[in-house]
Amino acid sequence: MNGVETLPAWAALVVALLLILGGCIILIGTLGLMRLSDFYQRIHGPAITITLGAGCVLIASMIYFTVLQSRLVIHELLISAFVLLTAPVVAMMIMRAAVYRDLRAGKPVWDRFQTKPAPSSKKHGDDKAQGL
């Protein structure tokens, strides 16, 4: 099994630090996904996993292959640009689906976004019109 190739000391140090940082951030994000109590809190957890964690790992991979092959290897920028572009779109779609489903099921959704609790009896139709 061919292991890790020999790198210069500074590159190995930087890559190792980025990998350890990325691992910690990935673990924190998914721990939030598992442990938080509500869906609207839970959706914040994977956001740091797929932006900061994936960013750290991608930068480490770029530095590693650039030093290893003695030329500029930046094709990881494709993945990072794609992930950074699609992560807000995916989060927005899941969020819209969740709000739509909660409104359709009759759960109070908009109360949590307001500082004062709204009178829910007569405002319900307006809230549903705002949500769609």
Place this chain on the structure above:
Amino acid sequence: MTLLLELAIGFLLVCVVLSMLFCTVRLLIGPSAQDRVLALDTLWMCCMLLALALGIRFGSDIYFDAALIIALLSFVSTIALAKFLMRGEIIE
């Protein structure tokens, strides 16, 4: 320094596998359907990070292509699932 790098990659692999375990727990116990879709999306992302970490571990470029394909499939499948959750159908 090679030992440090190997330890760091081992730590990253352990972290990513633990993250996949957490996502699987949320996927199994998730009370609503949107929780399961969110956990599945995070599981795709952890799978992409696992491919990248294996690419660094074995020093190979092939894993990069796998990671790119996984990222593309993740986007498409999560959008399809979210559309299905919202409307009950995907193509209207």
